[in-house]
Amino acid sequence: MPTIKSSYLGNLRTQSEHIQSGTQLLTDAPVDNNGKGEMFSPTDLVASALGSCMVTIMGIVAARDGVDLGGLTWEVTKVMQSGPRKIQEIIIDFHWANPVSDPVMIQKLKNAARTCPVALSLDPAITQTINFNF
Template identity: 60%
Template sequence: MTTIKSSYKGNLRTSATHVASTNTIITDAPVDNNGKGEAFSPTDLVCAALGSCMMTIMGIVANRCEINVEGMEIETKKIMAAEPRRISEVVLTFKMPANGYSDKDKAMLENAARTCPVALSLHPDIKQTITFLY
């Protein structure tokens, strides 16, 4: 079964619809690559997917171990390389709610983030720099 249906709208804009939910997102090419920059770029979505996947897997572990991570936030920075144009690094800074995490809790949560499906799917040349602030 198809997961996503996408279409090119012209002027470097695309639309992607999640078939099961009918939620739709658009992308625009960034200004530095001939676009309008009015929406996430495709490479922005890769970085957002990485952060969202990390938080989701951390949430699964947290629920299983009865650890409260509600309110966790990530600030994400995308670093691009040229020749060829590609993502060279994603810098993620986790801001964890003040919940008195034990060293064991921290180790489990951080391992969950680093081993999420998106993190493991990205090419190894894409550096993932991850900081956790407790």
């Protein structure tokens, strides 16, 4: 059974529905690629997915070890290249207002982030620059 059902809406816009939950999302081509840039672009979703996946896996490790990730935030920067147009680099800056003081736990969380399924699935040609500001 499919996971996602999608359709083209015209004007470089797509709609996708997560079948299990019914959640929908729209994408637009970015302004610098003939689009309106009114929504996430498909490559924005790839970059966002990396950060979300990293935090999800960190959350699994944290919950298992009784650590609260409250206050953890992140910013994602996507760098595109041309010829051919593709993602060159994804930069993620993590910030944690009240991190745990245990350096072993901090290292576990960093390792979990770096080995999330999206990180492991991306082409090695895409540079993943991950900054843990905690």
